[in-house]
Amino acid sequence: MPNVGSHDIRKIIFDNFNDTDVRFSNDEILGYLNQIDKYKELDDVLDFGDALLEMEKSGMLRPIAQNFNTRYYRLWNTLEQATCKACGFSTYFAPNEEGEACPQCGAKM
Ligand SMILES: [Zn+2]
DSSP: OOBOOHHHHHHHHHHHOOSTTOOEEHHHHHHHHTTSHHHHTOOSOOBOHHHHHHHHHTTSEEEEEEETTEEEEEESSOOEEEEOTTTOOEEEEOTTOOSOBOTTTOOBO
């Protein structure tokens, strides 16, 4: 199954749910992912459960409920744009996430 890049998930959350009072679900994230051309073209089911789990572990996502395959989240902290000093790629991190790697080149950000 194709993996979804964590940057694409972070961008969707930053653009649509970047508020600690807003509840959102993996299904809503999937809806936005399906609007991105590179994922729209895929026939397979998008697999991003592991990416969400990583974001729970890093202290970005706060899981609040689960109903069958739908998982609901809030943000612990709002995301901020961060630019990699090594390659110039911009992505989004919560300020409490430490030692995050650039999704483009792997350098610490
Ligand atoms: Zn980089």
